[in-house]
Amino acid sequence: MSLADLTSLPGVTATPDAATHGFVFNHTMIRVRDLDVSLDFYTRVLGFTPVYKHVYAEAAFTIVYLVLVADQSVIPDDDAARKQWALSQPGVLELTHNHGTEKEPDFAYHNGNSEPRGFGHLCVSVPDVNAACARFEALGVTFQKRLSDGRMRHIAFIRDPDQYWIEILQPTPLAG
Amino acid sequence: MSLADLTSLPGVTATPDAATHGFVFNHTMIRVRDLDVSLDFYTRVLGFTPVYKHVYAEAAFTIVYLVLVADQSVIPDDDAARKQWALSQPGVLELTHNHGTEKEPDFAYHNGNSEPRGFGHLCVSVPDVNAACARFEALGVTFQKRLSDGRMRHIAFIRDPDQYWIEILQPTPLAG
16 A cells, blocks of 8 residues: 555544654553563563663552663663653653562463453564574573464564563565 | 663663664554544544555454654655565554444453553653643543643643553653
């Protein structure tokens, strides 16, 4: 579908209001049961870097912002500058940890893909989906859908420690 | 907290594995009841542009990818190039519409902020949070939390047509 057709779809405002200039789709927030376990997954398995943390002691929760950058040298060193930078980037992941859930063995968050449904998944695009999935297998990552499952052989879904689904795909056509 | 302290948090892999080089946190997917209504909201109110649409006729659902860019001229014209570009960007929003839900008056998705909880919100950062919220008021947007509500006077939350929460904040300190 051409861009002209897309911007002519029912409901679509073809040219954004000038008042939205500078708006950035900054982050997506998910709640996690055990912050340490989630930080391990997102940094070790997927390559994210934490860039901001704040503990709301009175309300008993902590938030961490993470970014996925090819080069950590783009992250400002100065704390105030880094926070401002983090809030100006697209594609930030916010983890919220309500204190104590990590100590409740049966505690679980809802990933949105069974009733009641809503949120579906995050997606990390990768240069080589076959290589990425082979590495996830080697790391013992849980798959929701392997490349070989079902009819869509070009995408996979893995699950994070809270069972949220993460789509894995490559932007370019697959060889062969 | 310094970047060195952040990358020393329990669980954190300080230096991302080279195998994650080129990984991009590409998109977040949410299900929407009425695609036209959601496209109106995300393009007119927030300034997104749809860049890809695919109808899965047999499975009876449609997906649309939207981006929030300051300048639409960065979006490739060619369909294949645009799809590849969209899957390479951070901060893409994917809307999934299961056909027919728009005709069910009582149909509703779950926004994750009541039990069972999980996903929390999206966030759009804006150059001027006061101006943005005044415009949302003028447009009749539903607020979950106005700037004046509660103790956090620098952030607001609006609700999209499916009642998903969207945080609105500005990266820079607020004047006065």
